[in-house]
């Protein structure tokens with residue numbers, strides 16, 4: 005195929021522009037991958053010379069930072085289990101039962117959820133947690149997140165379950181299964197892709213949040229990684245770039261791993277459309 | 281196997297009666313078809329037998345025991361769903377064996393039984409596949425196998441063949457008929473295909489707008505349809521209905537309509553009663569009882585030709601009597617049928633059905 009000269013030039017210009025924009029977005033990512041392995045990392049981009057793991061050694065020597073990663077894991081996992089289990093049961097009930105006004109319930113909850121996890125409700129949440137006597141515990145963080153994330157999780161899941169024919173469970177019950185058996189044998193496996201979406205979404209939300217644990221937790225033993233990352237700032241408030249970069253990389257790995265695992269196991273087909 | 285009985289069963293959704301005051305009984309070992317147009321309440325009736333829907337009022341009995349409010353799992357029934365409802369995450373073996381699993385059978389025993397049933401249905405070689413990896417006809421047989429894998433009191437079918445192509449449907453229909461002869465199962469079979477109902481049923485319940493219009497054997501429904509609705513629903517093509525004006529003359533019944541020539545019919549008390557209400561009657565003749573006739577024939581319908589369809593062993597000749605009133609004749613011939621622009625169809629008096637102004641059958645002499 006022959007291409008006219010103006011069209012050819014146009015294409016080159018377009019590709020160059022696209023490459024330029026792409027590079028602008030890629031640069032921070034490249035820094036993010038290079039800096040942890042650079043003993044003299046600065047805010048500028050530089051290829052490590054020599055490559056080193058010393059930054060990681062120092063980070064892992066910091067027991068506070070390591071404990072924080074574990075705390076993040078506890079809080080995120082606890083929250084995810086709570087949100088996943090509660091949202092599945094609630095969404096299933098909302099989808100399958102014929103409670104009048106169930107639509108209104110979902111929408112009202114959805115409306116309030118943005119308030120609960122938002123900063124506007126910080127004071128009441130603080131007061132409630134304090135009154136409940138669970139200040140400075142993992143449970144406080146887990147419950148707060150569960151409350152904030154549940155309505156949206158329920159909403160996503162209900163939509164998903166609505167699209168699954170009732171006849172699956174009906175045929176199981178006619179065949180002799182109790183409603184509980186029908187749920188676990190037939191409905192739950194079919195809903196699973198929807199639950200996975202909700203679980204990943206909730207995990208990422210909790211893992212990355214700063215404000216709620218920062219306010220509800222006191223002792224450094226309970227702080228998650230999102231807060232602990234500030235220990236890599238000097239007294240004067242300037243970041244220790246080498247350690248910060250290494251810690252940031254470690255901190256982001258679980259989320260990346262989770263996405264990879266889900267895409268390997270379930271494929272990314274259900275993201276966005278949420279349809280099996 | 282067990283009998284089924286409906287006593288004054290009504291099911292309402294809001295103030296809409298999907299099934300209203302239905303009474304009928306199904307004998308042990310009977311194969312009953314619920315036949316009727318879309319939305320007449322067939323599926324709703326079936327789901328009430330299964331326990332997936334609770335009657336608004338009335339009682340349901342299975343094997344003489346009241347089950348009106350019993351949970352589906354406690355009724356010991358089997359059901360084939362229209363969409364098959366095969367569990368997408370289980371292979372065929374697990375799908376078919378699922379009813380045995382919930383009955384607590386050990387895995388090797390239930391898989392052996394599933395295999396047995398699957399072999400009969402010619403899907404035994406597919407046991408490791410997922411439902412998404414087999415054809416529609418195989419899916420249909422899988423759902424059938426899942427229903428047959430355990431001994432149930434009653435077998436319920438909700439249009440199990442409607443998603444199959446014509447050839448597979450005939451094959452499956454023959455198989456179901458054979459199965460019924462073999463097992464003598466009590467079955468309730470929902471369909472809106474009258475040919476399916478005729479072929480399978482020991483009795484057919486024709487439904488219309490939530491009510492049972494006629495409940496009788498297929499041959500009875502064919503020979504003596506209780507209403508114009510039944511007459512118009514059963515038969516292929518259905519019965520021709522002609523609006524006529526009736527009058528009593530010299531102790532006999534004279535019928536009058538445009539293009540219709542018919543000799544006087546014997547009067548009966550029933551006809552007299554119908555005429556007392558209104559002289560507007562409906563005359564019915566089945567397409568297979570009409571033939572091409574000469575000018576001298578006694579009972580005839582004359583009208584312009586509308587269509588002449590050759591179907592192989594037979595031809596469908598349709599006349600247009602104006603205002604959408606058509607009359608179709610089914611003429612058996614293995615030759616191309618030549619008909620002129622105006623056709624005369626003849627019939628004999630013994631094949632005449634009469635309905636009163638409300639559409640109810642007027643019993644013929646000797647009925």
Ligand SMILES: Nc1ncnc2c1ncn2[C@@H]1O[C@H](COP(=O)(O)OP(=O)(O)OP(=O)(O)O)[C@@H](O)[C@H]1O
Nearest residue numbers: 293297298316317318319320321322323324325472
């Ligand atoms: N859950 C429901 N809520 C409201 N109306 C319903 C419900 N289920 C059925 N109906 C109505 O009841 C009537 C009978 O429905 P049903 O499913 O029994 O019809 P059907 O005879 O099986 O028709 P088809 O041949 O189309 O399957 C229909 O008019 C339908 O709209």
Ligand SMILES: [Mg+2]
Nearest residue numbers: 322323324438
């Ligand atoms: Mg139906």
